[in-house]
Amino acid sequence: MSRRQIAHHGPRSVGAMLTRWAGGMRHPSALAALALVVAAAAAGGVSQGGTPGAEHATLFAGPGPGSFLVLEGSSNVHPFECRTTTLTLALARDPAAPMPAGAAGLDSLIRDSGVRGLELEIPVASLHSEKKGLDKNMYRAMKTDSFPAIGFHMTRYALAPRDAAGDTLAVSAEGLLTVAGRTRPVTLAAILVRAAQGLWLEGSHGLRMTDYGIRPPTMMLGALRVADPVTVRYRLLLTPGGAAAGGHREITDPKEERQ
Secondary structure, three states: OOHHHHHHHHHHHHHHHHHHHOOOOOOOOOOHHHHHHHHHOEOOOOOOOOOOOOOOEEEEOOOOOOOEEEEEEEEOOOEEEEEEOEEEEEEEEOOOOOOOOOHHHHHHHHHEOOEEEEEEEEEHHHOEOOOHHHHHHHHHHOOOOOOOEEEEEEEEEEEEEOOOOOOEEEEEEEEEEEEOOEEEEEEEEEEEEEOOOOEEEEEEEEEEHHHHOOOOOEEHHHOEEEOOEEEEEEEEEEOOOOOOOOOOEEOOOOOOOOO
């Protein structure tokens, strides 16, 4: 769901849209790894995704300051990375669960299985490298005019504690990743860490551009050729009320260190 669509429909209508999303993938939506956030729906154990058709309430949960996502790749000349701090994240909350009022409340909601789904979106045009020519070719290869966003819709997840205190959880999430109009099932792995500001989600996921019908870009009449494999690396801070009714927040400090 785009920022404009969320602002137009309002929180109540957005909640209805998320209910429909729980049963299937919407076109187009968000970037794989990010959606792992919802995987934290129960502490130190195994949890399943939301029930299709169940009623949900919309909760926008960040991402907060310091969040970023990077697309890393290589070419026959040099490695490259494209970074974005423009992310949209919407959680489907069990309406019977209380609305979180602070970081501790969000942590309790997630650990008490109060999250029923997640829809995540990244605008392709927000990904930037240090090479404008590379960006231009990447946008063309990803068919940005027709498919302006990359999306992830979570369908199933499992958790396991990584430390005795339960502050760090290993996350495994299954879902549908849509890139350039093509949708494929993926399984993602990440960690979720408690922090004073909220919950940090960190991980990476490898994929091939050709799996999504994308021809790896070339430049300088083919002298520079981008390799097919790429890695999505992310570090996201979940914060309660991380966005207003518009459901969108742009992060301005991607290098901020975790406190």
